[in-house]
Amino acid sequence: MNKTVIQVPAGIRYISEWENYKLLEFPHILDKRIPGCGFTEYCITNNQNVILASPRKILLENKEAQHPNEVLLIKNKLDNVLRIDKNLEKRDTMLIENEFTQAERAQIISDLQANIRSYIKGCQNMGIPAKLLVTYDSYRLVKDVLVKDGIFDSFYTVIDEFQSIFTDSRFKSDTELVFVNNLIGVNRVCYVSATPMLEKYLDMLKEFKDLPYYELDWEALDPLRIRRPSIKVRTTKSILTTAAKIIEEYKKGNFEKEIIQDNSPMGYHYIESREAVFYVNSVSNIINIICKAGLTADETNILCSCTPENEKKIWSRLKKRDGWKIGSVPLRNEERKMFTFCTRTVYLGADFYSDNARSFVLSDANVETLAVDITLDLPQIMGRQRLINNPWRNRAELYYKTLTNGNVILKDEFDAILKRKLNKSADLLQVKEDCSTTNGLIAYSEKLIDSIRLVNYKNDYVSVNKHTGCLPEPVLNNLVLVAEMRAYDIQQVDYKDRFSVFNAVYDMGLTEVNRVKVCNFIEVINNQTDYYHELKTLCDGSIDFCKEEMDIILDSLYFDNKKLIVESYKKLGPEGCKKYGYNYAKIKSAISVNEFNRESLKELIQTNFKIGDVVPKADMKVCLQAVYDKLKFNKKAKAKDIEQYFKIEEVQLSVKNKGRVWSYKLISKID
Secondary structure, eight states: OOEEEEEOOTTOOSGGGOTTOOOOSSOEEEEOSSTTSSHHHHHHHSSSEEEEEESOHHHHHHHHHHSTTTSEEOOOTTSOEEOTTSOGGGGGGSEEOOOOOHHHHHHHHHHHHHHHHHHHHHHHHHTOOOEEEEETTTHHHHHHHHHHTTOGGGEEEEEETTTHHHHTHHHHHHHHHHHHHHHTTOSSEEEEESSOOOHHHHTTOTTTTTSOEEEEESSSSOTTSOOOOEEEEEEOSOHHHHHHHHHHHHHTTOOOEEEEEOSSTTSEEEEEOOEEEEEOSOHHHHHHHHHHHTOOGGGEEEESOOOHHHHHHHHHHTTTSSSOOBOOOOOTTSOOOSEEEEOHHHHTTOOBOOSSEEEEEEEETTSGGGSOOTTTHHHHHHTSBOOTTOTTTTEEEEEEEOOOGGGOOOHHHHHHHHHHHHHHHHHHHHHHHTOOSHHHHHHHHHHHHHHHHHHSSSSOOEEEEOOTTSOOEEEEOHHHHHHHHHHHIIIIIITSSHHHHHHHHHHTTOOOOOHHHHHHHHHHHHTOOSHHHHHHHHHHHGGGSOHHHHHHHHHHHHHTTOHHHHHHHHHHHHHHHHHTTTOHHHHHHHHIIIIIHHHHHHHHHHHHSOTTOEEEHHHHHHHHHHHHHHTTOOOOOOGGGGGGTEEEEEEEEEETTTEEEEEEEEEEEOO
């Protein structure tokens, strides 16, 4: 690939501020490098005629809302509906084609054409450039109108978030194939993204491998211009439980705070995060989180594909609650809700204008469609919060489940699957060559179309090219092949284990953790010969690492079969391990007394006592001591110990022969 790096002049933060910048006159790929640099805004506000093509209607609606009466959003009822939130195991129902009669389809197209022509004529009369916003699905319709009117060559075509051409091919491959074919021969076209498909995949596709590739360099001439994002990477056993815990803290009012410097007498003030944005690529999971956390429609905004299926799912699952619906991205001055849930539909380009929202990414590698693409998706998510005065703007927390053994597919197995499907594809394409008549080719193509709708590339990569003006023709759909290869790399490589996730995040520049230092320390520990030296090295060296680095170190050691030292470190800490001389027998005994019995103790106490009980302090001490003795917990009970297990209220209780004595009233359990 022929790559050219363009250094952005110093002092420029947004493309529209770059006086000499202009769209190029030939097909090319533009790597913006960072989301939020204003490229889309530049395309909408510059003095050139532009067709802005986007993979998601919700993103175009967001841009239209920001520029009312300035742009024309093509609202095509004939667009295929992408069920982007559906599970891949049900790919046969991924694509819904709207049911219209031939006459109705003709009328819809006629009305759209008239609308486009009316808008362009209005722009010409006012002497202003035309700005057409269109989905990938409807690009062909717009192009046909402009070609017939002899004005297509006066427009620049900008393919926004073009990496979606590949990632979406697993869901709506025919649509993407038609779209790509309609771009062949278009000279003024720019394929743009802040996270373009990796070069190794682009080089596999004849439509892209020879295109000039331009990369914007924002740091060379202004090193302080870009503030690098930072992601905290954490494992979880359940993304559902993790989300519910985060929500609970918000609802309790336990907001994270940041200090902001100002010109007040104090010199600073605090800002609290009162909003949380969750990125999770499943409407079903969003609904499960809402139910588990007990959220209401008044405090929740659901952003996903606005399809009949998703609407039905939300309504049926939340039918006992009022006001639930698919929401919209709030504009700059609109009211925002405390909790926002976004599927991948909104990852790509929507603008959020919150001054206090935090971002939480939930990823489960064991469900193919729930694994967040660290290379393509995470940088997009980091670019969603637009306000510079949001202290959490460049930060996010990634909670993920790594691949379990039952979901591992070895590389040899995957390569064998690809080879089988490619061989099957070759056989099917050979049948095409044997078709001796046009009618025979059409009949064979129609048969293939029915097969594709039924199994959606489960057995091969053959598609039917329905490019305008051509006979339907069976072809090898390399877009689907590349999409499957990328999906394998995401699930089986990036999420293979905790260290793989760390490396993937590090390679994207999304963490400030020192990988060399971390890796070297892990190697030093692995080179020790026994439990004593492993644990001592871990404890002695921990002082040199931040919490995030220690989490990565402990996770990696755990999967390197160093579970004993990891457990010892986590349960007792460096000082506790040192106290017992790094001796395995003593530490095991200490962990047993201090950890196992504490859990049993909590369970027994919360079982023996009930919410609403009022117990005199003297009696509470006796009862607690009895529980301690039963579990052989070596501690002298105090009445106030109950505060570790219950929220309490001190009250006075009338006791026979003792009068009124101070007592504990048990209000609620402590988790």
